[in-house]
Amino acid sequence: MSESPRKNSALRDFGANLIKSPQRILRSAMRSGSPTTDRTRSEFVFGNVFLHIHPVRTHRWSLRWATTWGLGTASAAAFLIALVTGVLLMFYYKPYPEVAYDSIKDIHFVVPTGRFIRNIHRWSANVMVVAVLLHMVRAFYTGAYRSPREFNWLIGLGLLIVTLGLSFTGYLLPWDQLAYWAITIGANIAQSPREVTDAVGITEVFDPGGLQRQLLLGSDIVGEEALIRFYLLHVMILPLMLVILMAVHFWRIRKDGGLTRPDDVDDRLGPPPPDTYPVFTEAPAKTYHLAAIVRGRTSAVGQGPENTVPSMPHLFYAELGVLMVTVFICVALAIVSDAPLKELANPAVPENPAKAPWYFLGLQEMVSFSAFMGGVGIPTIVVIGLGLIPFLDRERQGTGESFGGPGGKKLVLESAVIGLALVIGLEAFAIRFGWLREWYPEIPQWVITAVNPGTILASLYALYSLWLIRRYNSARAGAMGLFTCFLCGFVVLTIIGSYFRGPNWDFYWSPAEWPLH
Amino acid sequence: MSTTPEPVPSRLDPEPVPRRDFLGIASLCSTAAALLFAGIGMLRLPKAAVLSSPSKRFRVTLPESLAEGEAYIPPGRSIALFRDEEGVFAISLVCTHLGCIVSSIPDGFECACHGSRFDPDGGVMKGPAPTALPWHRVTKSEDEFIVDEEEIVPMGTRVSL
Numbered sequence: 001m002s003e004s005p006r007k008n009s010a011l012r013d014f015g016a017n018l019i020k021s022p023q024r025i026l027r028s029a030m031r032s033g034s035p036t037t038d039r040t041r042s043e044f045v046f047g048n049v050f051l052h053i054h055p056v057r058t059h060r061w062s063l064r065w066a067t068t069w070g071l072g073t074a075s076a077a078a079f080l081i082a083l084v085t086g087v088l089l090m091f092y093y094k095p096y097p098e099v100a101y102d103s104i105k106d107i108h109f110v111v112p113t114g115r116f117i118r119n120i121h122r123w124s125a126n127v128m129v130v131a132v133l134l135h136m137v138r139a140f141y142t143g144a145y146r147s148p149r150e151f152n153w154l155i156g157l158g159l160l161i162v163t164l165g166l167s168f169t170g171y172l173l174p175w176d177q178l179a180y181w182a183i184t185i186g187a188n189i190a191q192s193p194r195e196v197t198d199a200v201g202i203t204e205v206f207d208p209g210g211l212q213r214q215l216l217l218g219s220d221i222v223g224e225e226a227l228i229r230f231y232l233l234h235v236m237i238l239p240l241m242l243v244i245l246m247a248v249h250f251w252r253i254r255k256d257g258g259l260t261r262p263d264d265v266d267d268r269l270g271p272p273p274p275d276t277y278p279v280f281t282e283a284p285a286k287t288y289h290l291a292a293i294v295r296g297r298t299s300a301v302g303q304g305p306e307n308t309v310p311s312m313p314h315l316f317y318a319e320l321g322v323l324m325v326t327v328f329i330c331v332a333l334a335i336v337s338d339a340p341l342k343e344l345a346n347p348a349v350p351e352n353p354a355k356a357p358w359y360f361l362g363l364q365e366m367v368s369f370s371a372f373m374g375g376v377g378i379p380t381i382v383v384i385g386l387g388l389i390p391f392l393d394r395e396r397q398g399t400g401e402s403f404g405g406p407g408g409k410k411l412v413l414e415s416a417v418i419g420l421a422l423v424i425g426l427e428a429f430a431i432r433f434g435w436l437r438e439w440y441p442e443i444p445q446w447v448i449t450a451v452n453p454g455t456i457l458a459s460l461y462a463l464y465s466l467w468l469i470r471r472y473n474s475a476r477a478g479a480m481g482l483f484t485c486f487l488c489g490f491v492v493l494t495i496i497g498s499y500f501r502g503p504n505w506d507f508y509w510s511p512a513e514w515p516l517h
Numbered sequence: 518m519s520t521t522p523e524p525v526p527s528r529l530d531p532e533p534v535p536r537r538d539f540l541g542i543a544s545l546c547s548t549a550a551a552l553l554f555a556g557i558g559m560l561r562l563p564k565a566a567v568l569s570s571p572s573k574r575f576r577v578t579l580p581e582s583l584a585e586g587e588a589y590i591p592p593g594r595s596i597a598l599f600r601d602e603e604g605v606f607a608i609s610l611v612c613t614h615l616g617c618i619v620s621s622i623p624d625g626f627e628c629a630c631h632g633s634r635f636d637p638d639g640g641v642m643k644g645p646a647p648t649a650l651p652w653h654r655v656t657k658s659e660d661e662f663i664v665d666e667e668e669i670v671p672m673g674t675r676v677s678l
Contacts, residue, residue: 181617185630188616195647215563221570229563348595350617352629368631368645371614438643445647505632 041310051316053250055258057308058315060269062259066402067142070322071135075163076246077326078128082166085121086235089114093173095231097224100175101344108341119334125167127330129359132163140389140483141412143399143476144260150390152252155245157387162242164359169234171357172227180345181354183230184222187213189367189375196372199446222347262400266307352503361497362490365427368505369435369452378454382486389483393475405476411468415481419488422460426453427496431507461485573666576658579605586637588621596653596664597621604675607653607664608639614646626650638672 017024027033032043042056061067092111094103107114136156139145145153172183193209203210218225253259262268342351356364366374398404403412430453436443461482469478502508503515577591579600588597595610595618610626612619617630625642626635633644640649654668655676662676 181630184617185615188614192615198647211564214565218563218565219569223569225565225569348590348593348618350629354617354630364631367615370645371647434643437641437645441640441642448645448647504627504629 035310035312038310041312044312051312053247053254054311054315055254056311058311059258059261059265060272060307060309061261061265061400063309063314063318067259067261069134069138070318070325071131071138073319073322074326075128075131075135075159077323078124078131078330079242079246080323081124081327081330082121082128083239085117085124088117089121090235095173095227097175097227098344100173100227104174104176104341108338115338116334119337119339120330122339123333123337124326124330125170126358127326127333128163129167131326132160133359136160137487141403141480142260142401143393143404145390146260146393146396146399147390149252149256149260152249152256153390154387155249155252157383159242159245159249161383162238162245166234166238166242167357168360169230169238172222172230173234174341175227175345176340176342177345177351178340178342178355180222180347181351182356183226184350185354185356185364185367187217187222187226189363189371190216192371192375194372195370195445195449199444199449260400262404263396265400269307272307272309353501353505355497355501358494358498361501362493365493365497365501366452366454368501369430369454370449372449373452374454378458381458385482389479393479395474395476397474398476403480405480406472406474407468407477407480411472411477411480412484415464415468415484416488418464419461419485420492422485423457423489423492426457427492429453457489461489574663575666576661576663578661586623590621591664594664594666596666598655598662598664600678601675604677605655605657605662606673606675607655609651609653609666611650612646613641613648613650614644619650640672 030044031047033040035041035044044051045054045056046052089107092103092107092114094100104118107118109115139153139156168186172179191209191213193212194203194207195209197203197207197209214220216226216229217223218229355361363374363379366378368374370377395405397406398408403409407414435452436448464485465478465482468481469475471477499511500507500509502511502513508514571593575591575594577589577598579589579598583589583600585601586599588599590597590610596607597610598605598607608626610619610621611617612628612630612633614628614631614633617628619626619628619633619635625637626639627633628635628644628646631645633646634642635646635650636642638649639652641647649672651669652672652674654665654670654674656663656665657676657678
């Protein structure tokens with residue numbers, strides 16, 4: 001009598017458990033209930049390995065569009081799109097000369113959706129470069145690099161370099177004329193320190209340029225060794241570096257106290273709108289235990305709410321929104337514009353004009369005066385200068401405000417005018433009258449390496465910046481002037497390289513005037 | 518009779534370095550040294566010992582019809598051979614600026630990539646090229662010529678016919 005109901009109940013339980021198991025599998029994965037209270041909203045974030053790189057609560061200032069314009073998230077989103085489409089392209093791509101070209105042609109014309117996926121890959125790479133550059137511009141003008149975020153600025157600089165490296169290494173893979181000659185130029189830029197070692201006469205014993213070129217190409221020509229190396233960099237080494245740097249970058253945002261914000265942020269924000277999910281609906285049982293391990297001015301005792309909202313849903317929905325906008329932009333561009341594929345690489349006849357990807361055309365413009373200064377010297381100085389900014393500007397005024405700091409918007413505008421005038425003036429002069437080699441064909445190369453439009457421009461910008469530091473008695477003013485000038489120089493040189501340079505790198509008012517040949 | 522009492526060590530005071538830390542420091546240093554040497558060793562791998570490019574010395578037969586001032590470019594090579602009454606000479610077609618292949622034009626050479634111009638002897642006339650186009654060693658072997666792309670000779674060196 002007592003045995004049978006137990007048997008029956010086990011069977012009944014089995015049935016009930018079977019029915020409930022999908023729900024329970026989901027719950028066991030989620031770990032916490034649906035995010036409806038402060039507690040479960042927090043658990044939603046820190047209970048998830050992917051989400052817990054976010055803070056549990058986000059400051060309302062960080063969620064304003066004008067704080068970030070979503071540019072950092074857009075960079076990461078573009079990388080995600082490039083990652084997914086890139087892995088898809090690897091199904092068909094074969095990194096061997098000529099075979100590579102055929103496989104890209106197959107992807108373009110034969111593989112189902114291949115052309116579309118390749119277009120998205122190409123456009124997401126471009127969107128990523130634009131977003132990363134704009135993200136840096138935003139971080140600079142809001143003073144976001146300042147203490148305690150100096151290290152994250154350096155990580156960001158590393159991310160910029162890896163992003164450019166990823167784009168450049170991807171440029172060779174189709175093995176068409178465009179790719180082949182851009183890489184030939186790029187590899188020889190890596191070799192250009194010879195311009196200096198030759199001038200000193202030590203190339204025989206000390207040849208860093210030649211070593212760099214040989215390491216990059218694996219040979220002394222652009223051939224199969226170069227292609228496999230660029231492929232390895234593009235699909236393995238650089239993405240790994242990018243992911244690691246990205247993880248540190250995101251994590252440091254949280255550890256450095258969230259996004260940078262002005263000191264009087266509470267007054268600027270005002271009270272939260274009435275439909276905002278309220279701050280601390282449930283009185284927290286303990287608020288002190290976190291204060292013991294978090295650095296900085298975090299203890300909010302007696303200061304009222306910290307003006308934060310739960311990251312779930314506020315931050316995550318905003319991030320999803322930026323992701324969707326980025327996907328939309330990449331897909332829309334992929335529909336309207338095909339990724340280019342020129343003729344098969346021909347090592348005997350250069351593409352004319354042979355142009356690098358657009359973001360390197362400013363460098364190519366400078367390289368057309370001196371290979372070393374334009375391709376290695378000035379970029380190195382710019383990177384070192386950018387890296388030093390947070391350690392030279394130790395001021396506090398204007399942190400978190402757009403164009404914050406002494407001088408403000410007026411200073412940036414003035415620097416933009418001066419920066420544009422100098423770069424356009426110098427370029428116009430060099431295009432109209434030529435440069436030293438045309439006037440004195442016998443001039444030694446080291447004079448041109450030292451004195452060319454690139455170095456003159458950089459020196460003038462630096463002098464102007466030093467003058468700004470004196471005038472405003474502020475390193476931030478100098479940094480803003482210098483950054484603005486270099487930004488203007490970059491934009492103008494890139495536009496000249498893209499639109500006004502034609503065959504033989506001659507100046508043309510429009511590509512319509514290029515001679516047909 | 519005043520003796521200062523021994524200060525009672527607190528849990529929070531930094532510990533003096535005990536002797537057994539030597540082992541820890543030694544393991545740290547040996548790890549660092551091993552990583553350094555392994556790193557240097559691994560960096561040796563990507564530097565190719567044998568280059569995959571074709572041989573730098575090659576034979577070439579000049580066509581009978583080659584006129585003075587006209588360039589003969591052996592197939593697959595970036596080098597131009599010329600013949601005049603003084604002899605035969607070879608000029609590299611690799612631009613000394615950034616390695617593009619220059620094209621031979623009536624009054625010298627021009628580079629498509631950044632507009633460098635060279636005179637018929639390879640000297641720089643215009644543009645960013647830092648040095649003249651190098652001349653390469655040509656030797657005569659019966660009715661053929663042997664060009665050595667690795668050996669650079671002074672401008673004007675010809676092999677007589």
